[in-house]
Amino acid sequence: MRRSTGRGIRALTAGVVVALTGLVPAGPATAATLACGQTITQSTVLDNDLGPCLQHGIVIGADGITLDLNGHTVSGGPGGNDGAGVLVRNRTGVTVRNGTVRAFDIGVAIDGGSANTVTGVVARDNVGGIGSIGGDGIAIMSSQGNRIIGNETHNNAPFSGIGLYSRRDSAHPGTPGVARDNLIANNSVTGNIIGRDRVSPTDTDNDGIRVENDAVFNTFENNRVVGNGLDGISLFADTADNIVRGNTVQANGFYRTTARRGSGIIVFTRSTRNVVENNLVTGNADSGIDIRPPLSTFPGATNNRIVNNTAVGNSVRPFIPSPVFGPSFDLKDANPGCDDNTWLANRYRTFNQACVTTGGQQV
Secondary structure (H helix, E strand, C coil): CCCCCCCCCHHHCCCCCEECCCCCCCCCCEEECCCCCEEECCCEEECCCEEEECCCCEEECCCCCEEECCCCEEEECCCCCCCEEEEEECCECCEEEEEEEECCCEEEEEECCECCEEEEEEEECCECCCCCCCCEEEEEECCECCEEECCEEECCECCEEEEEECECCCCCCCCCECCECCEEECCEEECCCCCCCCCCCCCCCCEEEEECCCCECCEEECCEEECCCCCCEEECCCCECCEEECCEEECCCCCCCCCCCCCCEEECCCCECCEEECCEEECCCCCCEEECCCECCECCCECCEEECCEEECCCCCCCCCCCCCCCCCCEEECCHHHCCCEEECCEECCECCHHHHCCCEEC
16 A cells, blocks of 8 residues: 655644754754753753653754754654654754654654764654554655664554655645655664554554655665564565665564565565665565566566575465465566566575576575
């Protein structure tokens, strides 16, 4: 199910934001006790746990500053529709680090801007409220050159642990544009299973790492993606030139009960020139690596390179009969003759057609 991104991050643009008195741009980090919804314009070391917040936790109000959560927890309210734990909107060169953000619509949201860093953050239990576009531990919307490194995302819903999205609708706040040139590395993305009802994993669409339409030139490297509701790493239609490298993708896809179960790494129709290499993909409910075929008048996923992966012990659950998805395998390319996809030197146990086995090893 494609997430609608045309609305912008509505829940993240409402409400009154209170300025932090006395802070000015630049200068050394200042220790501060903050209140919910405050905007900081100077590098700040958080001095307190914060929350429950009903509309945003902390808002970044200047370029080039650092928010050090200093081991503290920023918490949202119990009812949802409470915005972002940390909102970085149309900012450049910001760093958010070292703390926990929980129980918001989105844990950390980068909306527009560029070259921001999120590191050492635990984003957990962030569940998008009904009517909100939220639903991720960490989300990048129409922003470029960001670094999401060394974080933990757990039990976020209903979309992903880490999500990349591209806004198409200029009528809503934020700058339209693609999510591109972002680095998502060394993160632990686990147990994001809750579904569209925001309560249970029933009929979940929740991915570990979710890369939606038009995201290009992003790198997903050395992440641990384990036990998520639907797919481990999902490249949606019209994604291109992304690199998925060196990730451990295990035990995803056990919570979808209609249409299909979840795969380890899936590349959807109309995606092209993506590279999937050197990943360990094991124990996923549906296929290990799944390259999707043409759909209606749209071309399949073509001109992708799938190289040097180990995909064994997948297809753990019997496939759900479907005219669209069909049986599951460790290596699966549903394009006839693999079309223009290159498969090379992968290790596997099961496969759906000979072209996915080129130069590989069956174990």
